[in-house]
Amino acid sequence: MTKPRAVSVHSWPEAILHIDGDSFFAACEQAVHAEYRGKPLVVGGERGIATAMSREAKALGITRGMQNGEIARRFPQCVIVPSDYETYSIFSERMLSIVRRHTPAVEAYSIDECFADLTGLRKAKRQSYEDIAKTIKSELQSDLGLTFSLGLSVNKTMAKVATSWRKPDGFTAIKARHIHYALAKLDVGDIWGIGPQTAARLEKLGVKNALVFAHKSEDWVAKNFSKPQIQIHRELNGGMVKKLELEKAAPKSISKTKSFTPASTDDSYVFSQLSKNIENACIKARRHGMYTDSVSFFLKTQGFETAGRKARLSIHTNNPHELLRVARTAFDELFQTGTAYRTTGVRLGNLRHESAYQPDLFHQHVEVEKLSGIYDIVDQIDSRFGKHSIYLASSLRAITEGNHQGERGTSARRKRDLLSGENSRQRIGIPYLGMVR
Amino acid sequence: MHEENIEKIQQFHSRNRRLPSYGELADLCGYKSKSSAYSLAEKLIEAGYIGRDSAGKLVPTAKLTDIKVLGDVTAGFPSPAEEELVDTMSLDDFLVENREATFILKVDGDSMIDAGIQDGDLVLVERTDTANVGQIIIAEVDNEFTMKYLREKSGAYYLEADNDNYADIYPEGELRIAGVVKGVVRKYD
Numbered sequence: 001m002t003k004p005r006a007v008s009v010h011s012w013p014e015a016i017l018h019i020d021g022d023s024f025f026a027a028c029e030q031a032v033h034a035e036y037r038g039k040p041l042v043v044g045g046e047r048g049i050a051t052a053m054s055r056e057a058k059a060l061g062i063t064r065g066m067q068n069g070e071i072a073r074r075f076p077q078c079v080i081v082p083s084d085y086e087t088y089s090i091f092s093e094r095m096l097s098i099v100r101r102h103t104p105a106v107e108a109y110s111i112d113e114c115f116a117d118l119t120g121l122r123k124a125k126r127q128s129y130e131d132i133a134k135t136i137k138s139e140l141q142s143d144l145g146l147t148f149s150l151g152l153s154v155n156k157t158m159a160k161v162a163t164s165w166r167k168p169d170g171f172t173a174i175k176a177r178h179i180h181y182a183l184a185k186l187d188v189g190d191i192w193g194i195g196p197q198t199a200a201r202l203e204k205l206g207v208k209n210a211l212v213f214a215h216k217s218e219d220w221v222a223k224n225f226s227k228p229q230i231q232i233h234r235e236l237n238g239g240m241v242k243k244l245e246l247e248k249a250a251p252k253s254i255s256k257t258k259s260f261t262p263a264s265t266d267d268s269y270v271f272s273q274l275s276k277n278i279e280n281a282c283i284k285a286r287r288h289g290m291y292t293d294s295v296s297f298f299l300k301t302q303g304f305e306t307a308g309r310k311a312r313l314s315i316h317t318n319n320p321h322e323l324l325r326v327a328r329t330a331f332d333e334l335f336q337t338g339t340a341y342r343t344t345g346v347r348l349g350n351l352r353h354e355s356a357y358q359p360d361l362f363h364q365h366v367e368v369e370k371l372s373g374i375y376d377i378v379d380q381i382d383s384r385f386g387k388h389s390i391y392l393a394s395s396l397r398a399i400t401e402g403n404h405q406g407e408r409g410t411s412a413r414r415k416r417d418l419l420s421g422e423n424s425r426q427r428i429g430i431p432y433l434g435m436v437r
Numbered sequence: 438m439h440e441e442n443i444e445k446i447q448q449f450h451s452r453n454r455r456l457p458s459y460g461e462l463a464d465l466c467g468y469k470s471k472s473s474a475y476s477l478a479e480k481l482i483e484a485g486y487i488g489r490d491s492a493g494k495l496v497p498t499a500k501l502t503d504i505k506v507l508g509d510v511t512a513g514f515p516s517p518a519e520e521e522l523v524d525t526m527s528l529d530d531f532l533v534e535n536r537e538a539t540f541i542l543k544v545d546g547d548s549m550i551d552a553g554i555q556d557g558d559l560v561l562v563e564r565t566d567t568a569n570v571g572q573i574i575i576a577e578v579d580n581e582f583t584m585k586y587l588r589e590k591s592g593a594y595y596l597e598a599d600n601d602n603y604a605d606i607y608p609e610g611e612l613r614i615a616g617v618v619k620g621v622v623r624k625y626d
Contacts, residue, residue, distance in 0.1 A: 034580050097536070105492075142566060143538035437548060
């Protein structure tokens with residue numbers, strides 16, 4: 001085999017750092033529960049399937065989506081805990097704050113991943129980019145008590161490649177002039193943003209290896225593919241195309257989906273679940289100051305069959321009253337008596353920033369204005385006393401009976417074990433480590 | 438000068454726990470354009486009510502949000518002039534130094550009673566792998582957290598309670614330090 005040909009002669013035209021929390025949810029659980037350290041642990045107790053696994057659980061061969069019943073039978077030593085998104089979110093926010101100590105240019109990519117632009121900092125800090133990255137890694141690990149994997153390179157695509165190089169607890173730096181060594185060892189399907197379909201098409205065109213793809217001309221890529229692949233191709237050649245998204249973009253759609261156990265044939269309970277999702281979606285829409293006129297509803301049966309309905313509204317709105325009218329009709333069409341359902345969901349699409357009433361709907365307009373005044377007040381009360389301090393009667397059963405009953409229906413310690421002065425809706429924003437003797 | 442607007446921003450902040458974007462600020466104060474909102478923001482930054490974070494986003498200052506620290510209050514004391522308003526810190530800032538490394542534990546038992554830490558108290562702990570002898574630390578012993586003084590005798594570290602009913606703890610292997618106690622919180626009904 002011939003020596004791989006470099007894609008660039010530069011070292012650090014840009015310095016982009018990617019940071020990934022190792023086994024994040026499970027690691028957060030082990031950070032706040034001393035008794036779970038070093039043990040195989042699975043998150044997802046309330047869902048009935050594994051959502052996330054600790055390093056020790058992965059070593060046993062437990063994978064995402066495995067049924068908890070099967071895990072408990074085959075691996076009795078494994079701890080199965082309910083998800084505690086509040087604690088994971090606090091750790092996630094802390095991860096971002098720690099990285100922001102070093103640079104304001106941080107993109108929160110997901111709950112356990114972020115990108116940081118370090119370009120220019122080596123002069124200011126009189127430190128190499130590698131050393132700055134190592135400092136960030138050690139601060140993250142010592143403050144949070146979790147391990148992270150970091151990748152440093154010249155753009156987001158290559159930073160992701162670098163992170164995946166050594167995991168967990170790894171750090172890898174790939175300068176532009178070393179990109180070709182890394183790509184020579186990767187398949188195109190290993191690159192962030194190249195899905196199985198694109199990988200299959202590339203393979204049909206005789207391109208399986210990532211470096212072979214990088215060495216194809218841009219004309220060739222443009223002829224066979226479209227914009228996303230052209231962007232990736234440029235980044236594999238050391239250019240920086242994908243900018244960091246520093247501000248959270250307004251959502252294009254809002255979805256709220258919740259499962260409940262056990263599955264239910266009771267139409268009033270299932271509808272209350274849908275109603276609660278509608279309320280939650282509207283709360284989120286109001287927080288972003290956005291309005292929808294296109295709503296989809298869906299129900300999923302115990303057998304994981306999904307049926308949905310889409311409805312168009314005559315006005316843009318974000319108050320659940322408006323949506324419930326169409327929800328009721330959709331629900332009555334979807335709900336089959338005698339069938340057990342496990343999930344309901346709602347999706348608000350076609351979002352925009354203003355409500356824009358149509359003039360011929362004057363009467364409705366007045367009523368909608370009144371209702372939106374009511375929801376201003378509901379939001380104020382919720383912000384003071386916690387979410388769902390006030391809720392619609394149609395959501396009553398979902399809110400009072402909860403989503404999970406029986407042995408699987410446990411809730412996180414954080415929600416059971418309240419500190420004096422906390423309530424079920426609002427807790428102190430600092431992770432709780434339990435009792436100390 | 439901008440009292441009404443400041444009040445609106447305060448209300449927005451206590452409702453949403455963040456400051457408005459320029460677009461929202463324009464709506465809030467009844468401006469037609471974002472640029473008017475921008476110049477209002479500039480004035481309020483100059484007056485110290487708000488600031489900009491390193492990402493350029495508007496953030497509240499203590500002057501906008503916080504309870505005033507009151508020293509000697511004389512009856513009929515006139516409203517203090519603006520320059521007399523000292524910088525204030527929230528109780529959170531007062532109790533928590535390195536926020537990202539701070540955790541809460543609840544005390545079970547009376548092993549540190551003579552240090553003034555009671556059953557049911559909340560302790561604020563800063564995560565660290567190392568601690569100084571004499572500090573109250575949280576250590577991981579047999580997969581449980583324990584809170585004791587860190588002591589040292591002829592090169593060996595051990596843990597000491599502040600209650601004569603408890604024996605010293607000598608770790609069998611390595612002493613695993615989970616954090617250092619930085620504060621205690623107790624609420625009364």
